[in-house]
Amino acid sequence: MINRPDNHYTYMFGGLFLLHAFALLYLASAPRFSTSYENEIIEVASRMAATGEWGIPRLESGEAIYPIPPLAYWFSAAGHWLLPGSRLGYRLFSIIAHLLGFCGFFYVTARSLDARTSFYSSCIIASGMLVTWQAQSATPESLGALFICAALAGFYLYLTTAENKYFWLIYLSLAAALLSKGLVAVILPLIILVIYLMFRIKMNAANLKKIQIGKGLLLSFMLGLPWFLYAAIADNSDWILHFADSIHWLQKSSPRAQDGAFYLPFIFIIITLIPFGFFLPKSFGYSWKFRHRKSFMLLSAISLLVFLLFFAFSESFLPDSLLPAIPFAAVLIAYQLSQLNGRPLSKMRMYIGVGGIIAMAVFLPMVLFYALNEGMGEGTERLYYIIMLAVLPAGSLIALLLWQMKRTDEGMIVLTITYMSLQLFLIQAGVHFGFLRVYLLQVIS
Numbered sequence: 001m002i003n004r005p006d007n008h009y010t011y012m013f014g015g016l017f018l019l020h021a022f023a024l025l026y027l028a029s030a031p032r033f034s035t036s037y038e039n040e041i042i043e044v045a046s047r048m049a050a051t052g053e054w055g056i057p058r059l060e061s062g063e064a065i066y067p068i069p070p071l072a073y074w075f076s077a078a079g080h081w082l083l084p085g086s087r088l089g090y091r092l093f094s095i096i097a098h099l100l101g102f103c104g105f106f107y108v109t110a111r112s113l114d115a116r117t118s119f120y121s122s123c124i125i126a127s128g129m130l131v132t133w134q135a136q137s138a139t140p141e142s143l144g145a146l147f148i149c150a151a152l153a154g155f156y157l158y159l160t161t162a163e164n165k166y167f168w169l170i171y172l173s174l175a176a177a178l179l180s181k182g183l184v185a186v187i188l189p190l191i192i193l194v195i196y197l198m199f200r201i202k203m204n205a206a207n208l209k210k211i212q213i214g215k216g217l218l219l220s221f222m223l224g225l226p227w228f229l230y231a232a233i234a235d236n237s238d239w240i241l242h243f244a245d246s247i248h249w250l251q252k253s254s255p256r257a258q259d260g261a262f263y264l265p266f267i268f269i270i271i272t273l274i275p276f277g278f279f280l281p282k283s284f285g286y287s288w289k290f291r292h293r294k295s296f297m298l299l300s301a302i303s304l305l306v307f308l309l310f311f312a313f314s315e316s317f318l319p320d321s322l323l324p325a326i327p328f329a330a331v332l333i334a335y336q337l338s339q340l341n342g343r344p345l346s347k348m349r350m351y352i353g354v355g356g357i358i359a360m361a362v363f364l365p366m367v368l369f370y371a372l373n374e375g376m377g378e379g380t381e382r383l384y385y386i387i388m389l390a391v392l393p394a395g396s397l398i399a400l401l402l403w404q405m406k407r408t409d410e411g412m413i414v415l416t417i418t419y420m421s422l423q424l425f426l427i428q429a430g431v432h433f434g435f436l437r438v439y440l441l442q443v444i445s
Contacts, residue, residue, distance in 0.1 A: 008115075009110075009115035009116055009118065010110075012119055012409070012413070013106050013118070013119050013122055016122055016126060016413075016416070017099070017102065017122075019126070020099070020102065020126045020132075020420070021095075021099055023132060023136075023420055023423065023424060024095045024099070024132065025088070025095065025136075026424070027132070027136045027424065027427055028087070028088045028092070028136040029086060029087065029088040035139075037139060038138050038139050040059070040065065041072060041090075041138045041139060041140075042076060042080075042087075043060055044057045044058060044059060044073050044076075045073055045076035045077040045079075045080050045090055045138070046080060048073060048074075048077035049077045049080045049081045054070075054077065055230060055231070056070075056231055056234055057070055057073045068140050068180075069140075069178070069179045069180060069182055069227070069228075070227060071143060071176065071179040071180045072094070072138065072140035075093040075094055075097070075138075076090045076091070076093070076094070078093055079091065079092035079093045079094075090138045091137060091138050094136075094137070094138060094142055094143060095135060097142075097143060098142055098146060101146040101149065101150065102122065102125070102126075104153065105121070105122065105125070105149070105327055106118050106119070108153045108156070108157065109121050109296070111157075112160075112296035113296055113297075113331070114338065116338045116341060116409075117331070117334045117335050117338040118334075119334075119409075119412075120333075120338055120412055121331050121333075122330075123334075123412050123413070123415075123416040124273060124276045124330040124333055124334060124416075126416055126420060127273075127275065127276065127415070127416050127419040127420060128273055128274070129419075129426065129427075130319060130320070130322075130323065130326070131272075131326060132423050132427075133427065134323060139320075140181060141181075141320040141321075141323050143180040143181075144177060144180040144181035144185050144324070145323035147174070147176040147180055148173075148177050148181075148185055148188065148189055149327050149328075150169060150173040151169070151170050151171075151173035151174050151177060152189055152192060152299065153169070154166045154168075154169030154170035154173060155189070155193055156299050157169070158170060159211065167212060167216065170211075170216060171217070171219045171220045172219075172220075172223070174216075174220040175219070175220040175223035175224040176224075177189070178220065178221075178224035178225075179224050179227060186220065186224075188306065188324070191306055192302055192303050192306050193211075195302050196298065196299055196302050199291070199298060200295060200298060262312040262313060263312070264312070265307075265308045265311045265312050265317060265321075265322060266308055266312070268319045269308060269325060272319060272326060273326065273329060274356075274360060275356065275357045275360050275396070275415060276333050276353070277333075277356070278352055278354075278356025279333045279337070279353035279356075280332065280333055282352065282353065283332045283333045283335070284301065284304070284332050286335075286336045286339075287301060287332045287335050287336060288301055290335075294335075296331070297331070297335060299328075300328040300331040301328075301332065303325065303328040304325050304328045307321075307324055307328075308325065336350075337408070341409070342408060343408075344403070344404050344405070344406055345400060345403040345404040357396055357399075357415070358396070360392070360396070361392055361393040361396035361397065365389040365390070365392050365393060368389055369386075388421075388425045389425075391418060391422065391425075392419075394418075395415065395417065395418025395421075396415065396418060398411075398414050399411040399414040399418065402414060
């Protein structure tokens with residue numbers, strides 16, 4: 001096994017951070033395909049910035065918007081006020097929040113496990129197209145995931161260090177999560193917290209007092225609930241009633257209408273982590289064995305299971321719902337890959353994961369070529385698309401060869417850059433060929 005100093009991985013993370021930040025800023029500022037959902041948020045944010053009415057989210061027509069709380073609108077409006085001449089402004093503060101969370105994730109994982117696992121986890125997150133798409137969008141999914149993960153990280157650090165700054169991280173994050181995604185973004189972390197305590201230590205009044213849960217939740221609700229009270233007064237309770245009854249509570253609590261659809265979150269967590277998602281089933285079992293010696297692995301495994309099981313029986317499941325689970329799944333995968341560092345590929349015994357990488361390298365370019373063929377044009381433009389599609393098999397082959405040569409770190413870097421390049425290509429291709437997104441959704445469904 002190759003042992004490198006922690007600062008070596010810190011430097012490599014610095015390079016990954018710059019690449020990830022460039023990709024997000026480039027995609028947010030360049031013309032691209034956007035959803036009606038994001039366009040609606042941008043419309044509301046424009047009105048907020050123009051009129052100064054930052055209370056209840058409203059369209060240009062004055063109609064109130066019900067599905068989500070106001071934090072995403074406030075972030076978008078503040079960015080637009082700062083950069084009024086660019087669409088980047090609407091997404092700026094969401095990107096900044098994500099990048100801060102990205103750095104915080106590296107710090108917490110390195111402190112709780114080791115720097116190599118932390119770097120590998122960061123590579124897995126940066127490789128995921130769902131993370132990149134949501135992080136550079138004005139929608140609240142990335143913000144909600146960020147604050148949920150921040151609350152759980154703060155909870156873990158507060159238990160292990162008892163430093164007061166982590167108390168504030170927990171309950172300020174829960175308040176922000178409440179204003180990002182509503183009550184479910186507070187309930188899920190609390191469920192994970194309780195289950196973790198039941199596994200790790202005795203669940204009694206003394207341990208609950210240790211994390212000051214009563215005082216903390218009071219702080220969170222004191223910061224988060226005033227806006228909901230304001231909305232109830234300002235809109236004659238219509239906003240609150242519509243949000244609670246018609247949108248929020250029913251979607252999160254109603255059982256699925258489709259038989260057998262409970263398995264979708266388990267499939268999509270693998271898809272959203274491509275190419276590393278194929279390692280997840282085996283990595284989960286491997287990491288579970290270390291739950292007693294590595295308490296952060298226990299927290300990651302419990303968090304992943306709670307999110308998957310919750311959305312397995314929730315009618316509101318969409319792939320975006322799994323964003324808070326991605327960092328924890330990445331930790332589980334990264335930990336096993338870190339333990340295999342320095343072994344040749346032939347002795348890793350990760351047959352399903354490696355087979356999945358090879359299958360993606362072979363079949364995904366074929367599917368994309370078929371989907372894009374009608375819009376590729378001729379000459380130089382067509383050659384560009386063919387070269388971009390060839391990046392995936394070439395990068396995957398190089399990465400696997402590096403792994404066989406016991407250069408696991410370099411293989412991770414190559415595979416990460418390969419899939420980051422694919423993300424840019426796919427999102428940019430979607431600008432010119434809107435049918436690509438529709439086609440891929442049809443394939444998935």
